[in-house]
Structures are given as C-alpha cells and as structure tokens.
Amino acid sequence: MKRLFVILITCILFIGCSKQQILSGNSKESINLQNEEFTNESNRENENKMQMNVKVGDRNFIATLKDNEAVDVLVEMLKETGITIKMSDYAGFEKVGALETNLPTNNQQITTQPGDIMLYQGNQIVLFYGSNTWNYTQIGHINNLSGWQEALGNGDVTITLSLEEKVE
Template identity: 50%
Template structure:
C-alpha cells in the first residue's frame, strides 16, 4: 500500500486480518484521501467515511502503525499508545515519520501500489 502526504510517499505492508482485507477492497476501487490532524501528540487521525469490521486487540502502537479506530477512523501513529485497536498496516520505514506527516491538518491519500 502507498500512503501519500504532500511530496512524501510512504510504503506500508497490510496486516493479515479481515479489517485489512476490507480496507484493501476499498482501495481497489480507487485511492482514498482522508483529512487528518494531530491528536494527543502521538498520532494523526481522520474519518474514513465508511465503517470496516473491527478486529480490536489490546496492543501498544509503534511509530508507523496504521490503525483502524472505532471501525470508522484511520490513525497513523508516530508515537506510542496502548489501547484496543485494529492494526491495518505497518509503514515499512517510519524514520522521521512525524516530520513527514507534517504539522496540523493534512490530506493523506491511501492507495494500492
């Protein structure tokens, strides 16, 4: 999967769960752009515009985790947090991720390579 933020292109590997498969099916219909903003000093979050099946597990996120939150929001973590989440994907190289994601409100496009 490809994640585009401004001029930055990040590659991510999808998880093996039904939520990630549904997300992949959604992306197969075309790129999805989400307006995302910082929350809590450790993530970017934005509304997906649809609801996916949840596979929530108690996990501690790491920088680069792409998470489905409450079934209808996408978060990209640049810090850590422990909660019941569904991991959709992992960014292959999360180096300087917070800087790459930019400040404040940004448009993030998710697409299949």
C-alpha cells in the same frame, strides 16, 4: 559369573544406545519436517502480504498490510480508487481521520509504535508517529520511517491511501 554379568550389562547398554540413535534420527527427521512446514508457511505469508502507498503531502511511504478482515475490505475499496483522508493531530503522537464507511473490527489492546496504522472505532484511520496503548484493529505498518514524523508534522494533514503491488 562376573563375565556373564559384564556381557549382559554391555548388551543392555548397547541396545539402549542403539535405541537412542534411532530416536535421535527420528527426532532430527521430525525437526526437519517441522522446519520445512514453518518455511512453507512463512513463504505463503510473504506471498500474501499486500502493500499500500501512504502519501502524506508530497512524500510517499509504503506500508505492509496485516492479514485480517478489516484489511480485506480496505483493499477491496482501494482496488476501485485511492482514498483521501483529512487527518487531525491528536495528543502529539498520532493523526486521526475518518473513513466514509465502517470497516470490520478485531480490536485488541495494543501498544503502538511509530509507523503503525490502526483502525479506531471501525471508521477512523490512525497513523502513529509516537506510542499509545489502546484498543485498535491493526491495519499495517510503515516500512521505512525515514521522514515519517516530519511529513506528518504539526497540525492537520491530508493523506491518500492506494494499493501497492504484492511483495515478491
């Protein structure tokens, strides 16, 4: 009787372990499929990223643009010609300049970082060299901040926005 009981328990454990291996295998396959989907999605995002030149005085900076309706409209404008904007200093952490038109907004409460480019009230471009928390629509971010604050300097500056080729 003990022998039969031990054999029965062994069989149950064996069946339980093999089910676990099958589930494990399926889980690994599922994880691999999820990773592949994530990689494909990331590749699609990188393929669609646009870049914009931000010329401040004689310095040129490259910004990676966000994917939203405001950026889509801005890109269409930039396909026709560059946009020159006179920027004024505000509160020692940002430069603000008016566009000649309104862009669609998708405002969110955001804490900005140096290099962020935002849309304020639908018709003002804001370049950050400091930090602020407010409602903005994200436009993009400067890729390399080396010399960014110095280029923006004190007082008013004039910037020119133009399109950069797609990231490969």
